[in-house]
Amino acid sequence: MGFAEKYLSDDEQVIYHLRTHAKALILPVVVLLLLAAGIGFGLGALPDDETIGTVGRWAILVVGVVVLIGWVVWPFLAWLTTTYTVTSERLLTRRGILTRTGRDIPLRVINDVAHERNLNDRILRCGTLVVSAASEQGQVRLRDVPRVYEVKLRLSELVREAHDEDERQ
Structure with missing residues (x-):
């Protein structure tokens, strides 16, 4: 999914349009695999008795759907809806599933750009981008x-x- 051109001003170009790193999906994938195995085992292990089997199957399915939504679907949607966009004029952040929040920071008000990477981040080639802006919020951590x-x-x-362009004006 690209960045919609209608949100750009004249002569503004998208430099990077990124989602958070896919490492956020590792736990949901593991949960999905374990959930599928657990549901399959649970349904297969239940007796064929009408009362116990039917109630047990429904209980397993209800618990499975709740776990699926909470531990697989919701984190996937959070990953899918979190984007960072760097344009020739602004840094834009967007996140949220039901309530969307966004922040646009003009490049001319950014004072400092730093990054942080722990061992896992270095292995996976990702990290936290720390942007200091001359605003009320101060730092933004991506x-x-x-x-x-x-x-x-x-x-x-x-x-x-x-900044050079601002000084020339």
Whole structure:
């Protein structure tokens, strides 16, 4: 899914349009596999007795659906709806399933761009991008940014260009 061009101003170009790293989906995939195995075993292990078997099957299915929604579908939708977009003029963040929240930070008000990476992040080539802006919120932490170092370098270049352009005016 690309970034909608209708949200861009004239001459504004999308540099990066990213989702959070797919590592957020590791636990939901493991839960899905264990859930499928557990439901299959549970349904197969129930006796053929009409009362116990029917109630047991429904109980297993209801619990399975609740776990599926809470531990698989919801995290997947959260991953799917969280995006970070760097344009030639702004940094845009969007997140939320039912309630969407977003933040647009003009590049000219960004003071500093840093990144943080723990061992797992270094192995998976992602990390946290820390953007300091001259605003009330101060720092914005973008978690699990893929190729965080590459994004940080390019964002720093764009910020420097935006500051240079402001000084020329």
